[in-house]
Structures are given as C-alpha cells and as structure tokens.
Amino acid sequence: MLTRLLPDRFVLLLILCVALASILPVTGRAADALHDLAMVAIAAVFFLHGGRLSRSTVIAGLTNWRLHIAVLATTFMVFPLLGLAITALLPDSLMSPALRMGVLFLCVLPSTVQSSIAFTAIAGGNVPAAVCSASASNILGMFVTPLLVAVLFGAGGQGVSVDQVEAILLQLLVPFIAGQILEPWIGPWLRRHRKPLGLVDRGSILLVVYLAFAGAVVSGFWQRIGAVDLAVMLAVDCLLLALVLAITMFMSARLGFSREDRITIVFCGSKKTLASGVPMANVIFAGRDTGAILMPLMLFHQIQLMVCAVLARRYARITEAEAVAEAAAGGDARAAGHNAA
Template identity: 45%
Template sequence: MPRWSDVPVLRRVEPFVLAVLTAIAVAALLPAGGAVATGLGWGTTVGVGFLFFVYGARTAPAEALRGLRDWRLQGSIALATYVLFPLLGLLLVAATGRFLDGGLVAGLLFLAVLPSTVQSCVVFTAAAGGNVPGAVVGATASNLAGIGLTPLLAALLLGSAGAGPDAGSVGRIVLQLLVPFLAGLAAGARIGDRVRRHRRPLAFLDRCVIVAVVYSAFSLGVRRGVWQQVRPAEVAVVLVCAALLLAAVLAVAWWAPRLWGACRADRVTVLFCGSNKSLATGLPMATVLFDPHVVGLVALPVVLYHPLQITVCSFLAGRMSPGRS
C-alpha cells in the first residue's frame, strides 16, 4: 500500500482546480460572445459527447460485475451517494433556500445527486489503507449509475420548482451522454486497452473540455447579467452549505458501516467513495440538463465543493495512512 508521501494528490489536482478558477475569472473579465460563443458552444457539445465515449470505452464491465458481489460495501457507497446526500441537500435547502437565488438552490441539489469521482476516491482509499478493489468498483459503479440516476433525481428534486431539467432534457441526455457512452462501451473490446494505455493524454483532454465548459457557462451568465443578481453573502452561504454537506456525509459514512460489522478497510472505502462528488461528470451533465441561462449558477456549488473535498480528504487520508509515523 502506498505511503501518503508517495501519493502527491494535491500536486496533481491543484493545477486543474487553478485552471477552473482561472476560467471563471477570465469569463468575468472577457466573456465569450458572438461567433466565439457559438463556436465554443458547438465545441463543448462535441467534447462532452467524446468524454462520455471515452468513459464507456475504458470501462471494464466484467471486472466491475465481479466486484459487485460485495453487496454490503457497494450498497453503502450507493446509499451515501444517492440517498444520504440528496436528503441532506434537501434539508440544507429547506434551511437556507430563502437566502439564495433559485439557480444556486438548483446547484446545491444538483451537487447532492452527482456520482462519485473515480481517480481521487481510489487514491485517497489507497493512501489511507482502505479496500482499493472495492473503491475501484464502487466509484466506477457510481459513475455508471449516475448516467441515469443523476438526471432522474435532479428531475424529481427540482422539476416541481421549475428550476430543474425540462422535457427536452431526456432527448439531450440520450443523444449527448447515453449514446456516446454506450458506443464507447461497445467499442471497449477493441479499443479499451489503447484507451487505458493513453490515460494521461486523454485525462488532459478531459480537463481541457471541462475548463471550456466552465468558461462557456460562466461567460453566458456574465453576458446575461446573471452574476449581478448574486450577492457575496449568497456565495458565502453556498460555501458553508458545501462544508456542512461534506462534514455530515463524512461522519455518517465513517460510522454507519459499523452497523454491518465492516472492517476498517471497508469503512475507509465508504468514507471516501461516499463523500466525493465528480466535477468532471457534473459540469458536462449540467450543460445538458439545465437551461443555458442558469448553468453558471448551477455550476457554482459544484465548483466550490470540489477543492473543499480534495483538501479535506487529502488531510484525512494523510492522517489515516498506515505508514504514518
């Protein structure tokens, strides 16, 4: 098992977080407009479709199915991701929603229904001495389930309020997310090994597409004057809500598995896989699920939660490392 000093999580993640924050700052000062905005919109649409094709191509269904045999571990991760998180999100929105713009409320609930990350969860689990195969399967299964569950839960939680996905979202999900993903899954037998061998350049392309999505979404918000409606106090409330969500889920994810007699390694796995939310999946999904004029606001809670979870989970993984002196 790797020592924490051998797993430079922060060094790998920080450039990406910085790039996302830079994209927001550039959009605030120099928002894309006219032909640039149109070209960027088409480019991000194609890029998001390509991302989900790659997600499908690099998925190994047989390996994932073998790992699903540990139903208590995988069930705990799924419950934390798709039941505990949404319930806590609803409670927070009930307590703070009257202080927030509707787009930010939608963003908090959207954050709560996102799937888990994969890479970060596995790295944190390995560093803390957890069940690494269980983390790989759990995080992968979370992302696979999220293709269908995230839009469904978003529609259930947000549809009645008029801020959630509209009727046309179903078609957009099928065409832009599900079809490329299934195509990649079908092509995985032929190109899966090559995709996994070229993980690093594809990961770089993945990040570039996400940064472009952030810039496009926030540019549109600036051009339409959306951000003039958001007060600094609202951003502070969203940040506090994100911190409370993370703290509550971490506490429950660590202690609840004791009810079924989970060993320490499995508790570590649930802790990280159940508390992390995927920025890489969430932002592309937001562009498909929500109307363009609210995407920037919806994305803000996700953007704020990501560096928070990385910082806190990096600290916890370092403290829990079996090799820590």
Template identity: 50%
Template sequence: MKRLSALFDPFLLALIATVTAASLLPARGWGATVAGWAADGAILLLFFLHGAKLSRQAIVAGAAKWKLHLVVLATSFLFYPLLGLGAREVALHVAPAMAAGLLYLSLLPSTVQSSIAFVSIAGGDVPAAIGAASLSSIVGIVATPLLAQILMGAGGTSGAQALDSILKVGGQLLVPFVAGHLARPWIGGFVDRHKTLVGRVDRGSILFLVYTVFSAAVVEGLWHRTDVHDLVAALVIGLVMLAIVLGVTLWLPRAMGWAREDEIVWRFCGSKKSLVSGVPLAAAIFPAAQVGMLLLPVMLFHQAQLMVCSVLAKKYATQAKQG
C-alpha cells in the same frame, strides 16, 4: 510549492483561470452560437472517453461486494439529495443565488480517480473502490438528470416534457458512454497507454465547457447576482453537508460491524461529488445561462472535499501503521 500543490488541485486553478477569462471576454453573438455547438461535441467526446476508460476487469474485480456498492449508491443518490433539499432551504434564507447549485451538487455521482486514490492511501479495498466509484459514475448518467427533473424541475414541467428531457439527456450522455465502452476492445490499449494525453483531452474539454457556460452566465448578469457573501455561505453549507455524510459513513459501518477496509470505501466513495461529471451533466440538463451559477457551489465543494479527505486518508494510514 509542494505543500501548496498538495492542498490545491491544479485543475481547480485552471478552472478559476477559465472562469476569469469567461468573465472578462465572454463569447457573444455568433461566437456564443459556435461555442454552443462545440460544447455539444465536447460532451459527446467526454462521455465517449469515460466509457472507453472503464475497464470491465476492474468492475468484475469489485462486483462481489454488491452490498457495499448499494450503500455507496444510496448515499450518493438518496441520502445526499435529502441533505441537498435541506441545504437549499437554508441557502434560500442566507444566499438565495446559491440554493439551486447546492441542491444540484447533492445529485452528482461520486468521483472516480480521487476516491480510489484516497481509499488506497487509507488502506481500504481498492478493487471494491474501483467498482463502487465506477458504478456511481455510470448510474449518475441516468440518476442525476432524473433527480434534477424531480427535485429541480429541469427540462420542463409536464410529464411528457420531463420524459422527453430525460430521453434527450440519456441519448446525449449514455449513448456515447456505451459506444466508448463497446469500442474498448479496439481502442482500450491506446487509451491505457496514453493516459496522460487522454486526461489532457478530457480536462481540456471540461475547461472549454466551463468557458462556454460561464460566458452565457456572465452575459446574463452572473456577477451582478453573486457576491463574496454568497460564495462563503455556499462553502460553509457544503462543508456541513460533507461533515454529516462523513459522520454517518463512519458511524453506520462500525455499528453494522463492517470491516475497516469496507468502511474506508464507503466513506470516501460515498462522500465525494464529481466536478468532472458535474460540468457536462449540467451543460446537458440545464440552459447554458443557468449552468454557471449552478457550478459555483460544485467548484467550491470540489476543493473542500479534496482537502478534508486528504487529511482523513492520512489519518487512516497513520492509524494502520500504529496497529
């Protein structure tokens, strides 16, 4: 059981259970309307908590390595989206239903908690990892909707519609995030003392969002447009993307003569994609009926990256012990 829990994220199992519930008992009619209002509130709460959890001391501690932060951001929001465009073209031929979701996956920010955990296990620069992962999460609030508009046409087709969409998403996500961070001097102590409770509220809100968006997708015929072949193809294409990024973030820092601890930060913070950010961002950017399909590749990639990066982190740790 311990080995299974180490390989499979319990949160992913909760997500699968939520998707199953939404597939069997989707919200319809007035229930869907109420769930949509509650989902908007859940998004506000999520980003308020994200802002409240962000420690300024942690950001300052890693801010000195600005070059490292820039390459992590470039990997997440420039290199990955280029791979995402290629992945979409491949998917259009082998699994068309997954094409948009694979591109959306490539636009997401890095994870925070798991990236930092893997950097710590591997013996990397933890303060720099905290700064890089946190900065990626913050930048993603603006960069992901902007890239989604440019590359996916989310929120409208004209320039005015695009600007309106970006401003709307910014207000829905960035404002509560900033409000939460500004409130940290007053609520930060409570948040830090009750991390377990805050984490449960955080993940509970995400699960509710997942139920809401998958309900809308199921009503629109999600499982009539998706089969096992599509899911396997999305997983394989996602793994290829991950392998390319992990290869580049191994070769480049060594070619540039970077220190081992910085290489580790770049690899783990630059290669990861955040499901926790991906759910509320998708719910804010896209119509609810589209979100379920978009999130399927993200959920598959989430588990795959955890397993691959776990092996890599342990390999780094073993190499460090051997000298």
C-alpha cells in the same frame, strides 16, 4: 500539509476560466461555435470513459454488494436528503434560487472515479471495490441524476423534460456504451495513454465552465452574486461534506464492515463528480443561469479534495502504526517462544 491544502492546478485553471469569462465573455456566433465544440468534446470524454473501463475490474468488485449498496445509498439518497434539509432551513435572503438549485444539483450527482480510487488506495482501503462502486455510480448517474432533478425541482416547475433526458442519454450514455463495446480493442491502448488523454477530460470541462460563466456574466451574474453569497455557499458545502463523512464513518462501523470496506465507503460515498456534473448541467439547465448553478459544485470539488487528502493520510498513518505494532507483537511472541524452548 501546505501543498495538500492549496488548490491543485486543475482548480487554478477553473478559477482562471471564471476570471477569463468575467473579463472576456464570448457572445454571438463565436459562443455558438464553442458550444458545438463543447458538445463534441463531452461526447468524446464519455466515449473514452467507456473505452478505458475494464470489464474484468468491474466484475472483480461486483461480489461486495453490501458495500456498493451503502455507497450508492449515500450518493443518491443521503446526499439529496441533506441538501433538501439544508436549503429548506436557509432563508431566501441568504441564498438565491439559482444557488439553491446548484446545491441540490450537487447533491444528486454521482461520485468521482479517479479521486475516489486514489484516496482509497492511499488510505489502505478496498481498491477493487472502489473501482466498481465509483464506476457504477457514474453509470447509474446518467439515469438517476436527471430523474432526481425532475423530482426535486419538479414541484417548482423547474424539472427536466423528456427531451432533456433524451439529450443526456444521447450525449453521455450512447458514447459511453460505444466505448464499452470497443473496450476489448481500444481499452489497453487507452489505459496506457491515460495521462495525455486526460487532457480531453479536463479541456472539455474547462471549455464548458468558461461558456457557462460567460453566459452568466453577460446576464449580470456578478451583479447578483456577492461576497456574502460565496461565503454562504462555502459554509453550506463544508457542512454538507462534514455531515456525509460523519454519516459514512458511523454507519459503516455500525453495519459491521471491515476496515478496508469502511475506508472505501467513506471516500466513494462522500465525493461528487465535476467531470460528469458540468456536462449534465450544461444539458439539464440549458438556457438558465448555469454559472450560478455550477458554483456550489466547483467549490465542493476543491473542498472535497483538500479534506479527503488530509483524511486519507490520517488513515494511512493509522494503518502503518497498526502494522508496526503487529510486527512488534509478533516479534515479542517469537522471542518468548524461543526463550521458553
């Protein structure tokens, strides 16, 4: 239990990046050079995502369209509506505009891929459908997330411009499509070397987080953000996750999904991606307080990992108990039949 509740190594590295940016923020030409490097690294990440994604796996999961609609509706409709409601109810004295933007940005992001599939597998859910739903969420997110940001922030003059949408498509979608085109040739090799290539994913995120917080620190981030702000963000993230988990559990049961599909909807619908969220924020909010905007997402990332780890183990225990009970009942029935004979 303790190991599941403690931050994983990647979260500890994120914390280290924030601390390093707070103590030694990079500025000037060095910051520009690191920014260019981050742009190349992010493009490489999405190229690798496209190359690793097996088309046969995606096609295998496409038939369960009701499940995919449920997951996508939760990701891109339920989450934003909850985010709007929570931020509207919070007084301005409890949350700064940048943090408020961060919560809304978190709510319009796509689902995770790796952790959604992993938790679904642990809990005994529909893994092929989880692969398809999580992958579709990330692909659609390249279009839907900028559009939702434009809708949610447009009223306050903080939406994204056409140039920013084009930048997102060029930096994220074009490399992804290139990877998909080359998948028949490079896919098997990329999947065999997923673990070492994962260093590119995590390294790019760490670099962008460091740059975002370095810029925020230079502009006085820690003078504007205090312990109360962090406590409020933590409470908002916990409330948001609790509401989404409750909604996905209740609605998937009411709609008549099987147990395996309900598990998939819960774990794919409740996640938000840090891997895609960080580069998207870097493009969408260029020139703004990116460090503060990313803070709710970083906290939510760790909360979702801890809560879903415990929840997945609980589902697994229930599934094991039911299997044992069914096996025992089958054994009793066979014994009764034998005695009757």
